[in-house]
Amino acid sequence: MIDITMIKFAVLADCFHCPVKGEFAFNIDWLLLIDHQGDIAATYQPQHPEYADLLATFKRNDSLQVIPKGEYLLPGLVDLHCHAPQWPQAGKGLDLPLYDWLQNYTFPLENRYSDNDFAANVYQDVTKTLLANGTTSAVYFASIHRQSTELLAQTCLNVGQRAFVGKVNMDNSDQCPAYYCEPSVTQAIDDTELFVNNVFELAGNQSRLVHPVITPRFVPSCTSELLQQLGGLVQRYDLHMQTHCSESDWARDYSIQHYGVSDVTIYADMGLLNNKSILAHSIFLNQADIEKINQFKAGIGHCPLSNMYFANAAMPTRELLDHGVQIGLGSDIAGAPSPSIFRASFDAVSHSRVREEGVDIYLPASKRGTANARISFVEAFWMATVGGGQVLDAKVGLFEQGYHFDAIVIKANSAIGNLRIWPEFDSAKDILEKIITLAQPENVAKVWVQGNAVI
Structure with missing residues (x-):
């Protein structure tokens, strides 16, 4: 006994x-x-x-x-992709293209998080809201501000949520607004490394309930030097990494035009991929990308509802699961309005059914969709629990x-x-x-x- x-x-x-x-x-x-x-x-x-x-x-x-x-x-449910500072804009501006949505809503709002008092109110609310929806593990993008991002980590620890928190990095002045951009690569790396160590040293965090996450926003927002140095931090400290990956035609094409390779290859070459990497969206993947994700045992945060609004495409979830890719679900607050991973599970099923059946009434049924593309509710629940845990390399789900x-x-x-x-x-x-x-x-x-x- x-x-x-x-x-x-x-x-x-x-x-x-x-x-x-x-x-x-x-x-x-x-x-x-x-x-x-x-x-x-x-x-x-x-x-x-x-x-x-x-x-x-x-x-x-x-x-x-x-x-x-x-x-x-x-x-408990696992949310692999949530922008905590965007919580006040949830449900707003979803009729806009992604670029306009970011410029008109997101970047001005995220810049407010230089104010710790403002940040404290939002972060208290978003963490408690996710817990109330059954999310016991959450992966959070914060903002570029180290101090308020540490406040988010402390808030997660205080409310008792398992959390993976990242200070956002973005320094490409061609893609980032002047008011919301890292002043230099050196400053960004120094702040990020200090953030990592400060999260590890939070009082009461000896069991590592809260983890720091290296967080390049996405390829277009970062210079190659910043990506490479962030990869150095991933390797030096064996850290989780989160980012947006091949989310849209524009993002995919940007990487090809500027680097000659896909997002996945860029992240791998920069040292950013490991068995704890969370690649949000990951819609426009080729076979080489899939093989590389599996090689590194990285994973995908599938955000079906926000994909419908901003990606202009549907992730081939069925095919990726069948290729053995590790996949969990993300709310993608505020690219989607719901903080519920139950809702994300439902949307993942709907997403797959629309792919399978197709939508163009002017095509015959046999040519309207993608055959055998559907996933079941049980598979969606698996992604919401076990799949998310696998992506995080955590014993949850x-x-x-x-x-x-x-x-x-x-x-x-x-x-x-x-x-x-x-x-x-x-x-x-x-x-x-x-x-x-x-x-x-x-x-x-x-x-x-x-x-x-x-x-």
């Missing part, structure tokens, strides 16, 4: 998770044991010979948390021994929200699909991160 003294608490629940891509498991009355570090020490099914004794012991010790029937335990206990409880009843479960009609698969399509913050009854209840 497991050493009970090593266990902080146990949870008894009906649980969903996806141990295998494309499949889900629904375990009734599952017993999960959480150790003092907030990791899953063991799991027990009711038929296990030690199950009854363990259940009785934890009840007697008052260390058993029972999730009521009609509520469901799920792994599964209820298995050794994984961090990052979890959410989804509550469905007729008094709140739109989520309704009808036991007479709904199978386990039906329930999971309904959660993905209908769950709202009011259905998120409880949230744990690293074994700590944060909601």
